[in-house]
Amino acid sequence: MLDIDEMGTKEMHDLLQKVGHGHLGCALEGHPYVVPMHYYFEEPNIYIFTTLGMKTKYMDANPEVCLQVEEVHDLKHWRSVTVTGRAEHITLQQDIDRVMQFVKTQNPTLSPAINRTWIDAWGRAEVMALYRIHPSEMSGRTTDGVSSQ
Numbered sequence: 001m002l003d004i005d006e007m008g009t010k011e012m013h014d015l016l017q018k019v020g021h022g023h024l025g026c027a028l029e030g031h032p033y034v035v036p037m038h039y040y041f042e043e044p045n046i047y048i049f050t051t052l053g054m055k056t057k058y059m060d061a062n063p064e065v066c067l068q069v070e071e072v073h074d075l076k077h078w079r080s081v082t083v084t085g086r087a088e089h090i091t092l093q094q095d096i097d098r099v100m101q102f103v104k105t106q107n108p109t110l111s112p113a114i115n116r117t118w119i120d121a122w123g124r125a126e127v128m129a130l131y132r133i134h135p136s137e138m139s140g141r142t143t144d145g146v147s148s149q
Helices: 009-019 054-061 093-106 108-114
Strands: 021-028 031-038 040-042 045-051 064-074 077-089 128-142
Touching: 009 040, 009 064, 009 077, 009 128, 021 054, 031 045, 031 054, 040 093, 045 054, 045 077, 045 093, 054 077, 054 128, 093 128
Parallel strands: none
Antiparallel strands: 021 031, 021 064, 040 045, 045 128, 064 077, 077 128
């Protein structure tokens, strides 16, 4: 029997800080949408730096989102955190500058992509977007807890 334990706040924050990618869930008019997503955790908020597309359309229309993050070593040793909250499209330049400075310190290789735009086959420019997720609820489970050993 596999014991699954609750994670404490510090454990959940440590996992969010360590992993940096997960699955973002959102919904629009009863249609769910889940997409792999890189994120940046700066307690208490989670930031998403992305391009405009279906996920931004969904978040703009319905800001209630869910982010699921996991670390799996094998079937008996894993940790998972689920964060639900409200996504806010960051549009004030001073907020964008501050958050992008934080994002660049976490992922310096992202910098060249910020300065470059491209046009796809339909003539659309690649437009960047920045979101802040304000967590309202966070839960975590682990098989690496005391009762699992």
